[in-house]
Amino acid sequence: MGQVTYQAFQVVSGGSIVSPQGFKAGGLHCGLKKAERNDLGVITCEVLANAAAVYTTNVFQAAPLKVTRESLQSGKLQAIVVNSGNANAVTGQQGEQDAYAMRSATAKELGIAEENIAVASTGVIGELLNMERVHAGIKGLPAKIGSGTEEANEFSQAILTTDLVKKEVCVRTLVDGKEVTIAGAAKGSGMIHPNMATMLAFVTCDAEIDQAALQSLLGKSTDATFNMITVDGDTSTNDMLIAMASGLAGNESLHPEHKDWQAFAEAFSYVCEVLAKAIARDGEGATKLVEVNIDGAVSEDSARAIAKTVIGSSLVKSAMFGADANWGRIIAAVGRAGEPVQPDEVDVKLGSILVLSGSRPVYFDEEEALRYLQGDSVQIYVDLHGGSGKATAWGCDLTYDYVRINAAYRT
Incomplete structure (x- = not known):
């Protein structure tokens, strides 16, 4: 993988959401989309990772957000399951039950505690999920999970809706002399006018970082990047940004007073900016x-x-x-x-x-x-x-x- 240097970090050409230590991903087609395109994906971590998230401000928040907020009360996650093609939004009590069922089925198949799994959905609002297809897809996910470029690509494809291209970025920096990798994947093309909203984005890193510091950094980075994009002025019901840190890089725990905090924060914000700009560039029908x-x-x-x-x-x-x-x-x-x-x-x-x-x-x-x-x-x-x-x-x-x-x- 080629590298391009930017100030305190290096952009890794060919890097992906699974480049940071401890992460795997995968995706497949389970039938939620009419076309034969991936519509179910998962990110996993081999350890319980510190995690943080920001969510759409739309008052009609989709069922998966409720489940994810509940899972993130501990500040820890080990997996994220995502479907596209159906937003599971404005679907009432049945929609909530279906979101919890997605979390439960993923926990069973991956051997991970339910409370350590986040759920995300994107697609058409107001239609119930076809849970028979979702369950069949989740059963097939373990065989699709891996730490290679192919598996990362299958995940990135699984989260797209009207997007024309997948959106990925990966950077590396040094913390306490240890190489730390930060990567991201996102979807978003329409209903783009965040405050935090209008997309799904996932950031993985292998730094050891205090959970409160991660949440604060995620919020600040979001304000300067994802919250500064717009395509059509509409804020979605579903979207969220989740960050997970495995801590496997071996550095001392990061916090704002750490000597390498600024370098890490710049690299983290760069990942968010690249994904945000990629979403804006890929606006529905856009030419520039x-x-x-x-x-x-x-x-x-x-x-x-x-x-x-x-x-x-x-x-x-x-x-x-x-x-x-x-x-x-x-x-x-x-x-x-x-x-x-x-x-x-x-x-x-x-x-x-x-x-x-x-x-x-x-x-x-x-x-x-x-x-x-x-x-x-x-x-x-x-x-x-x-x-x-x-x-x-x-x-x-x-x-x-x-x-x-x-x-x-x-x-």
Whole structure:
């Protein structure tokens, strides 16, 4: 596996969710999806791992979230079972019973205590799971579990819905001179507007880390990454981010006062950022990744709110699809974000092309702007000149295909 160095960590080419010590995974097709694609997967750890999670803020929280919250009361997990094709959301008492049944069946097949297993589901809302197929699939999972690239790929495929590509990342860093590996896998393409929501993501690592520190780091990393993406402004009923740490790397327990904490935290946040950007890039029907950078806000929270408003604007997203350098849509979104802005001091750039200076239009080459906006990645820079707050948000363009995909989602 090739490696690329980034500051205090190395990006591992070809790494996967099973690269950290102690983890295995697998997936298969059990029949929840109409197409012959994997729809049931599992991640396991050979030891009881410290674990943390963040969940969707949608008030209609799906049954698997209730089960996972219960399992995570101890701060420990040893396995996560996931299905796609059916969200098991808004399914009442039967849905809860089915989620508990998934946990119980997985425990039986893997020889793991029920309370140490998390459950996740994604797919169509309001339909009961076909539990006959789920049980048959869970019985087949042990034979599919392994620590190789193939097994990791089968898991990554099993969690996808309308996604066009799987989303994976792996990095390595040093803690107490020991090599520590952090990896992630995610799904997400539509219903993307987190606070924490709109996707399933799983992070594994082999560091020894205090559980409270892991939960805090997960929350902070989420705020700066997953909570800064949007595709369509809809927050899902199901989605969650779970992190598991096996502790098998042999380092001293990590916490914020540890000498290598910053290096580990940077590597962990990088994993979250790569997965978040991959979800934004793979937005339903999208043709390009759009990045919005806000600088000069009165605070970081204010910058984040403005960045999310701009990236979530249907007019901005439509302009990006049409490669239209219509900076008026950007400035309008900035102005309606409900945050303090000096209306006479704002600069806007599309990539390196300055289109607004001191809130006054400036001449720019329209052909140059067109060529830039026709690329598969666009960066928007807004400087408010009002403070030190800054933030970055990611999203995608709004295309004809987004409507087509969602007009026929159940069919």
